Amino acid sequence: MKTRLRARRSRRTPHFAQREAPEPGTRWPSLGLCDVSSDYSARHLSVLEGLEAVRKRPGMYIGSTDSRGLMHCLWEIIDNSVDEALGGHGTEIEVVLHPDDSVEVRDRARGIPVDVEPKTGLTGVEVVFTKLHAGGKFGSGSYSASGGLHGVGASVVNALSERLDVEVDRGGATWAMSFHRGEPGTFDDNGTRSPTAPFHPFEQSSELRKVGRVAKAVTGTRVRYWADPQIFTRGASFQLEDLLNRARQTAFLVPGLAITVSDERGEEPETHRFHFEGGISEFAEHLAVDGPVTDIWRLTGDGRFTETVPVLSDHGAMIPTDVERHCHVDIALRWGTGYDTVMRSFVNIIATPKGGTHQAGFEQGLLKFIRQQVEQNARRLKVGNDKLDKDDVLAGLTAVLTVRLPEPQFEGQTKEVLGTPAVRSIVASVVQKALGERFASTKRDDKAQTALVLEKVVSEMKARISARTHKETQRRKNALETSSLPAKLVDCRSTDVAQSELFIVEGDSALGTAKLARDSEHQALLPIRGKILNVQKASIADMLGNAECASIIQVIGAGSGRSFDLSAARYGKVIIMSDADVDGAHIRTLLLTLFFRYMRPMIEDGRVFAAVPPLHRVVVMNPGSKPNDVIYTYSEKELAGVLATLRKQGKRYQDPIQRYKGLGEMDADQLASTTMDRGHRTLRRVGVADAENAGRVFELLMGNEVAPRKEFIVDSAAALTRDRIDA
Known part of the structure; x- marks a missing residue:
């Protein structure tokens, strides 16, 4: 042993001999050694032999x-x-x-x-x-x-x-x-x-x-x-x-x-x-951002498998040996009203963000079981010959998947993917068995929730098939083609998506003024009747059945939900133009809820805007024949500042000040110059800095749970002042 170490040391010595001798206490830059003595000892070699490769x-x-x-x-x-x-x-x-x-x-x-x-x-x-x-x-x-x-x-x-x-x-x-x-x-x-x-x-x-x-x-x-x-x-x-x-x-x-x-x-x-x-049940509840379709379901089970591993014998040889392994599976899941899938998978509490055999087994077992249930209830669910896809089953699913087993095979030291093959069939078997017991339960809650799950996945399947069928007809039509777009759409002439804009206008009265105020080459108008459906509470079927929601999705032409294709959108900008009052703000919130839940890529790409119409019109009277000046203000504070400045300058203005309660009170010139003219208007871009937190806020303010919303309103009441109330 001493001879072998001495030989290694002599081979390494020329490498260091090329360097100038350092001062005492100086560290070697690559290995972090100090030149304590001129001898490179066996002690250094044995320690750094392996760790040097790491560095x-x-x-x-x-x-x-x-x-x-x-x-x-x-x-x-x-x-x-x-x-x-x-x-x-x-x-x-x-x-x-x-x-x-x-x-x-x-x-x-x-x-x-x-x-x-x-x-x-x-x-x-x-x-x-x-x-x-x-x-x-x-x-x-x-x-x-x-x-x-x-x-x-x-x-x-x-x-x-x-x-x-x-x-x-x-x-x-x-x-x-x-x-x-x-x-x-x-x-x-x-x-x-x-x-x-x-x-x-x-x-x-x-x-x-x-x-x-x-x-x-x-x-x-x-x-x-x-x-x-x-x-x-x-x-x-x-x-x-x-x-x-x-x-x-x-x-x-x-x-x-x-x-x-x-x-x-x-x-x-x-x-x-x-x-x-609460363990992973509490974790799944924490991760869920949409309204619940089911409670948290816990699926647990075990399995055994035999694995051949190399074992070092007493004589130094690697001998293949069969070893029996035990794998424990624990899953918490729930379906929600949304369509996004939130999946977290773990092996011995180590996160596997890129999945692996355990996640593949979970998806395989889940899809196989739900397909069987849908086939058994095909007549009631009106399925026909269509088959469920994996994405149909995973839509709205929040799941935490954990498996525990000795010596799992990971791909790389970073452990992002589980590679143990036998885990796939074990997890799939546990999922099918546990779900089978849940769906066979005679409890009233279990029967109601399992029926809702089947209805949800079938509606997802129908929405996917419908989106695929109508994908071509939802694209922009040129003047020589027939159009299946809504009759109330006032389209623009340009086919340049980047330059085109869709204004979603509140009410027919505003539509009439907007027609005269718009740039017909690039600006299209779509009127909606008052407040649309609150899609945070409604199911996908109810959303698609709502005339206003369906028209917006059809006009944008990129589909909805998981099938949304941003590249197929017919307009470069979507601008929500509602009245500057409480009802207008509510309508804008409902529309943003629709975009966030079913057309989120439009928001993430920065293509959704809110128009900012003025609140006041101040006419400054000029002496003689000089035309009067017009100043538009957008808040009570801004108005007070403008009036104070005019009085200080000795200028007169028409009294009372015109206060716009709605877009219909403006004439075409006023609407064009303040809200629609690209050179003078003000737009607010709608963005999502944190999609997860945004989802929680939408669920809080627009969801089914009344108690948290009431608590939020009560807690926020102290921040509400008289000036913020539209009266």
Whole structure:
């Protein structure tokens, strides 16, 4: 063994011999070593042999070296503490973002073993933080279903950290060890911990320092590290919002676990605590943004499969061995009135945002079962020969899918895709069996909800088929073709989508004035009669059956819901032009609800606008034969300011001031110059900065639940002033 190490050292020596000898205490830029002695010891070689590859190719282990990779490192450390909680050890985890750009993770679990590991001769702490593919997650002794099954999490974070400190409470004492870019040693801190402090690596043997005493019953681990600026890109930082979302998600997945996140980087430190007892049922309720069609359904089950894995024999050979695995499936789902699908999948509480075999099995089992139910009730549902598509079943579905199994096969260290093949059939079988029991239930609520689910998926299927059938007729027709567009549409002559505008006008009286005020080359008009259907409460069938909603969708010509095709829209802008009063605001809200739920890409692309008609018309009287001036104002505050200025300048104006209560009170010239003329009008672009929060607001203000809306109105009443009331 000594000969082999000596040979390796001699091969590496010329590489360093080409460099100019550094000053004492200088770090090697690539490996983070100090030139403590001229001899490159075997101690350095054994530690850095594996971790050096991590530093050279960090993307293989953490995905990227920007903020996402930085967050991935943090999650690797947090997941180690979470795995302890899953095993029933510890219910508290603390994450602290320090002002010096370091981060600390604390738990009160069993603590990393501090005794010597027989094969390596190193303490458990050093094995965990310096050896790739080493830890308590190989085999079935400590963790039967863990997320960090590759055994590289802590060691990779250590390799990519400029400094890492770990403290362990175990056996009545506090043990500590420090690392510099993966290598154990000591820092000369002088009272304050810093990654730039002088570092002295261990030469021949490591030392796990005993730095304090604790009660024998007290156990836990504290890891604090500083990410290496040589590895991570400039500007990479810990993202608080991502961390909070992950902490909240983990607290949902591990009922009873409390996670506290403290951000001390700002002027005012902030602390967030997450603790949930409802598990994934509460998680699904949190994720849902639309009105409920069903309650939260919980589908659980187990399955076993045999997997052939290579096992290292005593003689050093890899022998294929059949191992029986157990897979537990737990799913919470509910259907809502919307059409968006919200899916979260996890393997041993590790998120798999790109799915995998477990998600494929869920979708397969769900589609197969619902198809069978629809076929059995085809006459009642008036289905005909049409077949359900996967998107029909998933429309409006919110689901949280979790599976737990030992040693899952992930694609890559980032664990975004589950690759274990046998999980697919197990999940599909569990879904079909659990749904079969739900649909066979004789309880009144179960029968009512299962009937609503079938009606919903069938209506989605009919809407998809209808959209496909009418896709060609919904496109812009030129003058030589027949048009199936609504008769009340006053279309424009231009076929240039980018320059065309559709004004949705409230009432026929405003339509008459708008016809005279518009630019007929580029501006089209579609009148609506008063307040349209509140589509947040209504079903898809009711929405499509409503004449006003159907006309708007037909005129825009891009379909609706999942079948909406932005490239097929017939107009570059859609402008909602309603009266400047409470009823006009309500109509605008109803129209925006329609666009948000069924034509959201129009809003996301910035193609939906609200016209801003004036509230007042001030006629300034000029002396002699000079024509009078006209000033338009858009609020009571602006009017007061204009009148004060006129009085100060000694100018007279016609009294009383004309107050527009509706668009119909304007003549064509006034409407054109204030609201429709591209050179003078004011438009408000409707945008969606946060679709999830916007969905919650729409559900709050426009949904079926009255109590939350009443609470919102009562709480907001204090902000309402007399000036804001349209009277």
